[in-house]
Amino acid sequence: MARHDLPASLVVFLVAIPLSLGIAVTCGAPLIAGLVAAVVGGLVAGALGGSAVQVSGPAAGLALVVAELVRTYGWRATCMITLFAGVLQIVLGRFKVARTALAVSPAVVHGMLAGVGVVIALSQLHVVLGGQPERSALENLIQLPDQIVHNHSHAVAVGVLTIGMLLLWPRLPRVSVVPAPLAALTVAALTAGVLNWDIARADLSKGFDEWATPAMPVGDWHGIAGAVLLVALLAGVESLLCSVAADRLHEGPRADLDRELTGQGVANLVSGALGGLPVAGVIVRTTTNVKAGARSRWSAILHGVWVLLFAVCFGWMVTLIPLEALAALLVFIGVRMVNLGTVRGLHGHGELPVYVLTMGAVVVIGLAEGVLIGLGLAALSALRRLTRVSVQVRLEPGDRWHVLVTGSLTFVGVPKLTGNLRAIPEGATVDLDLNVDFMDNAAFEALHGWRLEHERAGGTIVIDEIHAEWYTSAASGTRVSSAKTPPQLPERWWLPRAYRRGNPLSTIPIRHKGRWVPSRAEPGDTAGPTPGTQPGGVPDLLAGTADFQRRTAPLVRPFLTRMARRQETSHLFITCADSRVVPSLITASGPGDLFTVRNVGNFVPRYGASPADDSVLAAVEHAISVLGVRTITVCGHSRCGAMAAVLSAGEKTAGLPGLGRWLRHGDHTLARYIRSEDTGEDEGPFDRLCRINVMQQLDNLRTHPPVARLERAGRLQLVGMYFDIGAARVHVLSREGFTPVAGVRS
Structure with missing residues (x-):
């Protein structure tokens, strides 16, 4: 003191x-x-x-x-x-x-x-x-x-x-x-x-x-x-x-x-x-x-x-x-x-x-x-914010109209809602997303009346309610709770396992050595491991496959059955082996969309390069000659460990001979980085190196004669992509540089 x-x-x-x-x-x-x-x-x-x-x-x-x-x-x-x-x-x-x-x-x-x-x-x-x-x-x-x-x-x-x-x-x-x-x-x-x-x-x-x-x-x-x-x-x-x-x-x-x-x-x-x-x-x-x-x-x-x-x-x-x-x-x-x-x-x-x-x-x-x-003014301002509604109407490919209603749908927002809905032509197919946390009777009557009128004129309306089913409940005459409910999210397969602890994935029973055992011990379970099981329980990976079999397999089995005899894809996707980069997640792709090659540093060895590596070359040849892909994408990412190793001049690969030989394919990237100048668009020198690596791998692809020939003929397109992990943001290479991809839906 x-x-x-x-x-x-x-x-x-x-x-x-x-x-x-x-x-x-x-x-x-x-x-x-x-x-x-x-x-x-x-x-x-x-x-x-x-x-x-x-x-x-x-x-x-x-x-x-x-x-x-x-x-x-x-x-x-x-x-x-x-x-x-x-x-x-x-x-x-x-x-x-x-x-x-x-x-x-x-x-x-x-x-x-x-x-x-x-x-x-x-x-x-x-x-x-x-x-x-x-x-x-x-x-x-x-x-x-x-x-x-x-x-x-x-x-x-x-x-x-x-x-x-x-x-x-x-x-x-x-x-x-x-x-x-x-x-x-x-x-x-x-x-x-x-x-x-x-x-x-x-x-x-x-x-x-x-x-x-x-x-x-x-x-x-x-x-x-x-x-x-x-x-x-x-x-x-x-x-x-x-x-x-x-x-x-x-x-x-x-x-x-x-x-x-x-x-x-x-x-x-x-x-x-x-x-x-x-x-x-x-x-x-x-x-x-x-x-x-x-x-x-x-x-x-x-x-x-x-x-x-x-x-x-x-x-x-x-x-x-x-x-x-x-x-x-x-x-x-x-x-x-x-x-x-x-x-x-x-x-x-x-x-x-x-x-x-x-x-x-x-x-x-x-x-x-x-x-x-x-x-009084603060209360009115808060009330205005609470009753604010956003209505977005746009025409999407396939002559489908997409309507997104966000906010609290009350009588205050009815004029705005009906005014925007009038822009949709008669007979059109409409996807209506209701991201609303409240809907009063006036708003329901206006929306329901428009739906009936549009369907009588030959149109089709598909309604997806993200929160509680306000519209569905009101249409059926059921009393709607005034409390906002959590959004109805799809299966969260994309979450890392560390974020799924306590979800059903953690307790799915799995058949192990002839017995059904829990994938992970329940909190407070002091009975010890089940006899005949491995210490620590069945690995999370097996728990994930069990969850797939129970939840996802029935949904994807119909179209996977049709794909089982033949692979048809038009896209070769070359990216890093980094566990944080999930190609299907950042491109919203499903089975059959991407023919994927992953390696440390998303490298494409130059034609005739030493040390020789046929794994990437074999994938490229198979993709363009057998599968007939029309696009090859090279996708790099931020904070790439391979680029850090390239910068270390061998210090980070001491005692790792295989990795050291593989990283020699980054020498041209490093040389290009030294010759380049900072344009102020990158978040630092390391970020610039990671982006330059994508450009260099595209040039490496062009050293392969079949690739160069097809690109000159206009039958193959090379695309550079960059994933900023911290911002969860995808950038695409254009003539001006890497441009963030704008969201289609807000």
């Missing part, structure tokens, strides 16, 4: 003092109320909260609410409202509803804070310019030009000096260890004192005189209850969001949000009882705490101790601070609450309108009204 948390607590203390005083000024509360909230935020929220590094205290985001409460009910009543808000937070924390607060759209929260920042900046800018703030942000904005033109007093000089120091101080080397707010207020106070400027100064002694206990607010209880709810929710949400953000800043224990909400409630109860401002987790102090090296909650607790010692022993120093300097500090804080980084992030997710409208409503109308408007 002494090594990390003690220094961090001192840094946070130096930041907390000016911020707490400035927020108290904005709220129209006694200066001592800001320090009380800082002490309670450190000692109580720091000890009882659920975050190890979060620092709590008076928050600028609550300043507008507190200022309005002070004007409406008075300061003592505001303290009681804070106390009641704390009790409400404790109740919410005990019922473990903290994570519910995270359901509030961040766009609304950030828009609210930005709006509060604009209002604070506009009001305090009038103080900096030597005037008095108006009651609304619009009035402050209207009066601002007149303030700028006519006021050039010492107060303006103090404000400009403070803002200048806030901007300049972090850029100065070796002095940035001192927080910029503390440095700015110190310079402003010293300058005003030395030059004997005529300015207003903070008076903490008056604050002690006004330090009062809470009193029951007088007025309409509906308004008082609303104020309690507003303070509790705003302080709670800001604290919880700050906790979540703090977790991203450190590697220590994660925050317990329910405990954090309860701790904040106790802190607000104590702060209200002692005549302090409302307490919340503050991102500025929390970030400062983490950057200063804090490791545990002791940093926040100690920072509260230092604030208490300062208020008791050095409170007289506050009288040296110009009020205009505090106002300038608040202007700076208010402007920084409009975070451009947050704006860019929200814009990328399409939530910028919610942010802008919330901020504008807070500035023009008020805080509570702005938040409600923002929540």
Whole structure:
């Protein structure tokens, strides 16, 4: 603790003092109320909260609410409202509803804070310019030009000096260890004192005189209850969001949000009882705490101790601070609450309108009204996204139309659906894919009516539902569940076995040495291996063949029976032996489609090359002379081990004479790679070598006379292909280079 948390607590203390005083000024509360909230935020929220590094205290985001409460009910009543808000937070924390607060759209929260920042900046800018703030942000904005033109007093000089120091101080080397707010207020106070400027100064002694206990607010209880709810929710949400953000800043224990909400409630109860401002987790102090090296909650607790010692022993120093300097500090804080980084992030997710409208409503109308408007727009935006439907209609080979409907098919999407379906001509054959997670009655009626009309006109419609059978169930009159079901996937033969553990493949019984035994022991099976079986059970490969016999063989047997007497294919596919490259998977091919040759590095030895290798040559000759293939494809792939061995100049093949001789067929690839230049299209030199290898093997194919003769005659096509394993992306060689294959269906 002494090594990390003690220094961090001192840094946070130096930041907390000016911020707490400035927020108290904005709220129209006694200066001592800001320090009380800082002490309670450190000692109580720091000890009882659920975050190890979060620092709590008076928050600028609550300043507008507190200022309005002070004007409406008075300061003592505001303290009681804070106390009641704390009790409400404790109740919410005990019922473990903290994570519910995270359901509030961040766009609304950030828009609210930005709006509060604009209002604070506009009001305090009038103080900096030597005037008095108006009651609304619009009035402050209207009066601002007149303030700028006519006021050039010492107060303006103090404000400009403070803002200048806030901007300049972090850029100065070796002095940035001192927080910029503390440095700015110190310079402003010293300058005003030395030059004997005529300015207003903070008076903490008056604050002690006004330090009062809470009193029951007088007025309409509906308004008082609303104020309690507003303070509790705003302080709670800001604290919880700050906790979540703090977790991203450190590697220590994660925050317990329910405990954090309860701790904040106790802190607000104590702060209200002692005549302090409302307490919340503050991102500025929390970030400062983490950057200063804090490791545990002791940093926040100690920072509260230092604030208490300062208020008791050095409170007289506050009288040296110009009020205009505090106002300038608040202007700076208010402007920084409009975070451009947050704006860019929200814009990328399409939530910028919610942010802008919330901020504008807070500035023009008020805080509570702005938040409600923002929540309403966020809800409408979410509803629009949830009911969004995509309808794609296209003509495919064979005069078949393909219609893909994706999203939630509700009455909102009926005009779009029917408009797209009208593009399909009468009598056409239609493949309709319904990738919908919900379908209401209006959408079903529209779709079903179109289907009946299209079929009466002689058309054919084949419906494939990817999720639950919404259309089929509705057509039969069956009640449809409102819950989305997992998509109906085909047999996942293409998954690696490591991803099929626990699927039926793992427990298929297999006949072994005259007995049926499970392919793998069930979890929790402690009976030991079956007598007569091999230790560890039957290999996965046999389990896979058993699964084929049970599931797949009945489906493929009809056309395999027709293929059994003769192989008819038009494509020779030469690829690497790498286990991650599955030709039938990346080309969506089935039995009889590909005549495949696999070897290390997808090499095609040049005609007459040494060392001689007849295996590839035999396959090429058989393919073009016996099978009559019309296409030969050479397919390479990313991160090819053969290419890494070629680059190693024999180091990786030491003690492997057969592999070393075989890799000599890559010498021309290496020479071509050395002569080539980086075009910037590859992901690195190794990736470029793997691609160049495909080009070289195509040239090697052309050294074989039968291949060259058939290509010149236009009876044979050579194709280069490249499979990016990490991206699961296939590229095809063209004159411009390797081009990604575009998906036919999204």
